[in-house]
Amino acid sequence: MKLLMRITDAFFLFLVYHSFLSGQSLGHQVAFHVHNKCPFPIWPATAANTGHPVIADGGFYLPSAETQRVYAPWDWKGRFWARTGCNFTSNRQPACETGDCDGRLACDGLIGTPPVTLVQISVQADQSKPNFYDVSLVDGYNLPISVTTKQTSSKCTIGGCSKDLKKSCPEELRVLNKHGDTVACKSACLAFNLDSFCCSNEYGSPEKCKPSVYSKMFKDACPYYYSYAFDSPAPLVNCASKEYVITFCPSAWGGDHTSI
Structure with missing residues (x-):
């Protein structure tokens, strides 16, 4: 009996130690409930800012109607996005139609290829202070996303889009798959690389860089997101919570999809 107790105690200590090493102590973590409401599978991905650890291996598979914590x-501090139309069973590069990270399932710190809709998050070290987050279309769009705290609050919620930008995307901004379907919509900066669209160099200030016809189109479809670098008022949300919900395709329509 004493030997069994010692083995049980040792196993319990191992679990505690392993939990500490792997960062699974909830008291020292923020939880993101990543939910897929799209009518097709997605491959959510994460990338940490410099000096911060990779989380969730940088990417994973998420079937329709399922959630992963x-x-x-x-x-x-880092970002979330979704990859679409992925096929990791072949040697084809890229492996995904949108958001690809060097053909890998686990991005392991790599940033996805734009255009993608980005969730940008800054978690504060002081748990009593609010965390900051936004959704950005500065590099373009591939899926609508909503973000809110686990206990839903209107002031803590970033809503989805009222229109599917892939359907209204101008021809010069479209990203097409091999079937000719629009799978993403580039930003004007990504498409044309002009200072006036990218808010760079002589246009690197809010006074000089103004909304364009393209950013206004993005803003009309997705009013809660950053449509360009100096979007004003800044659609940045700050709310203190230990749990957040990131939902891909939060509205009912979800968008079209064709696998590669």
Whole structure:
């Protein structure tokens, strides 16, 4: 009996120690409930800012209507996005139609290829202070996303889009798959690389860089997102919570999809 107790105690200590090493202590983490409401599978991905750890291996598979919980340490800063139309069973490059990270399932810190809709998050070290987050179309769009705290609050919610930008995307901004379907919509900056669209160099200030016909189109479809670098008022949300919900395709329509 004593030997059994010692083995049980040792196993319990191992679990505690392993939990500590792997960062699974909820008291020291923020939880992100990543939910896929799209009518097709997606491959959510994460990339940490410099100096912050990779979370969830940088990417994973998420079937339609399922949720995966992802943990990040306090003071974590980084981004989430979704890859679509992926096929990791062949040697084809890229492996995904949108958001690809060098053909890998686990991006392991790599940033996805734009255009993608980006969730940008800054978790504060002080748990009593609000965390900051936004959704950005500065590089373009591939899926609508909503973000809110687990206990839903209107002031903590970034809503989805009222229109599917892939359907209204101008021809010069479209990203097509091999079937000729529009799978993403580039931003004007990504498409044309002009200072006036990218808010760079002599246009690197809010006074000089103004909304364009393209950013206004993005804003009309997705009013809660950053449509260009100096979008005003800044659609940045700050709310203190230990749990957040990131939903891909939060509205009922979800968008079209064709696998590669």
